Amino acid sequence: MPNNKITGAEALMRSLENEGVTTLFGYPGGAIMPSYDALYDHRSTLNHILVRHEQGAVHAAQGYARVSGKVGCAIVTSGPGAMNTVTGVADAMIDSTPLVVICGQVGAAFLGTDAFQEVDVIGVTQPITKWNFQIRRAEDVAWAVSRAFYIAKSGRPGPVVLDFTKNAQTSLVDYEPKRVDFIRSYLPVPQMDENAIKAAAKMINHSERPFMLVGQGVELGDARTELRELIEKANIPVGCTMLGLSALPSDHPLNKGMLGMHGNLGPNVLTNQCDLLIAVGMRFDDRVTGNINTYARQAKVIHFEIDPSEVNKNVHADLAVLGDCKQTLAAVTKHVQPADNSLWISRFTPYEQQEKEKVIEPAIHPKEGPLLMGEVVRRVSELTQNKAILVTDVGQNQLFGCRYFKFTEGRSVLTSGGCGTMGFGLPAAIGATFGAPERTVCLFVGDGGLQMTIQEFGTIMEQHTPVKIILLNNIYLGNVRQWQYLFFRKRYSFTPMLNPDYEKIAEGYGIPARTIVERAELDSAIDEMLHTDGPFLLQCAVMEEDNVLPMTPPGANVDEMMLEIN
């Protein structure tokens, strides 16, 4: 080529390499073809995973990002390709997942003319991205890509969409690598305030009944150690949000379990009895708080947050400790006094016993009756020594999965929290196997959600992706059915599922599969699944009308959990 000029598409590939990208998930199409042509020469460094639908590309990139801590990257074409990524982008936004999605776009001269496969991607994704940008000139590629990765991964992570016009991909440019690590209008991490640190320590030292809520922020901030040091020094019991479940080992004595609508009894009830509520990297979602007007009103609230707009959004904070929790937690630990809160901590015990007796034991060690989701989840967890990555879809599989899977390592929960995206599980699990190739990835998925992205069996076939798929088949859209049972007078409006033969579908894709109905087969089947090299589909015919318990009914107070259904 003359003058060492390269195309914008080639500049994109070099920029991605420059950002340390090694894996990208995508699907080619008209407006992104020049970039795919450039990618062809970079196959040795950029491992492109061809998915079977663009939604799969984004969810896979999310899975990759969440387990690895790196930025997930997806590349798709314009119009329908870009639109198919929208669900995943919204999901990444609410769950703070670092993502860069590159969409093709029609040539700049065609913009606004309703050209073939033209959609206003910038307009559509504006409210669901941390940042988006239309690259209309090859000269902007290096800057835009670097800025995209910087924004996606810094501060509170989030998705960035780059809308890459065809002319910018084909025109020539003198490429020079760029490194954006400062934007004057963007402060990724608020300055830590020493006064707030001291005030927080004072409040903790004066507290008799402190209780900490741990969210995904601890994982995102890589602050698991700092968290442990603080809670162990000050003896603070902890409840975890769904996305924060693996921020603290499940068997840690101060880990009192999961918060929220289907969380554990003790942490929910005692939220309304503590005198100090310490929230770390969590955002008081309504699924955590229940009725906000009665939520922890007796307690002072400290909110450790990296995003100032989360403070006072749902729950008023008496003290906000802004900053990166890796630093702020460590700083507070220096000022807290060792405390003996054993009397307070012992108050969790009766609730634990009550829940164990009424809910947990019947769910994970049933003596008779059909196979239950809870026991399947617990056995898979145990037979992977609680070291696997839990991926779930959305629904009862997710709630049972998060309740009964146990964790020893960080970055081990991969589930769609804020968005609740059915169909998330399978592609996210694929992405996770690339993000953490040395770990076992176990996906729990229902018969409803699996069909939403089942085409990704094709990706698994092609890549021989070692996803352990545990299909919890109850021939219902189980969670909706549960709500219909409880709140809609048992009118099962379009929740019974007529299902295909999943084993045959798996067989068509060359995925080994097994179906079990009997409890006696469970261990041997899990064993077979774990000892099979590569992917495996384990279909469990579970109880049809099982309910996830305990449950805080929607709108009820956080301490009003139903342990049984009358």
Add this chain to the structure above:
Amino acid sequence: MTRYSNKGGHCGACETCGKCDARDISKCPESIIPYTIITYSENFAGILNQITAVFTRRQVNIESLNVCSSSTPGVHKYTITCFCTEETVQLITKQIEKKIDVLQARYYVSDQIYIQEVALFKLSTPRLLEQSDISLTIRQHSAKIVEVNETYSIVTLTGLPGDIDSLFASLESFDCVLQFVRSGAIAVTKNRRELLDEYLENLGIDH
């Protein structure tokens, strides 16, 4: 302060409802009063859309909106007025400032800023000549007649939004208004410190 975001019900935070000790309606966080949000952003395309989307999501109407370049090169200034609770304006302001290319967003109540607005009135000249009270009203409001021809006359008024409301109401009563337009409020803060300049200086950026 109310402790919780309590949509759709009165929190009872001031004496007017007798449920707490704020004792002053203007200090009640739940009272709905006019706020002016002054925002500065980089001069990039699409940011106005991002800012207005914050209001849309929270179902708050923008009363007036002015966008112009600021005294700092490359920086745009947005002056937005709306009616809402303090709690809501706090959330809106933080969510605006969270946008990557927004430099700063702050909210003010009316006594913290100096506000002006410009209005143009196009009046029927025959009605103006028939009714001597019309020109009296114009003079009483210190408005200026800037053009007169046999069909229409143009009047301008610069003042507080309330002054403009008042003149418009009077002229409407004479049934002489052909067209009316107002610029939306613009404002400068009464603060002795220049917050945007401080922000930029603290970044060590020579602007």
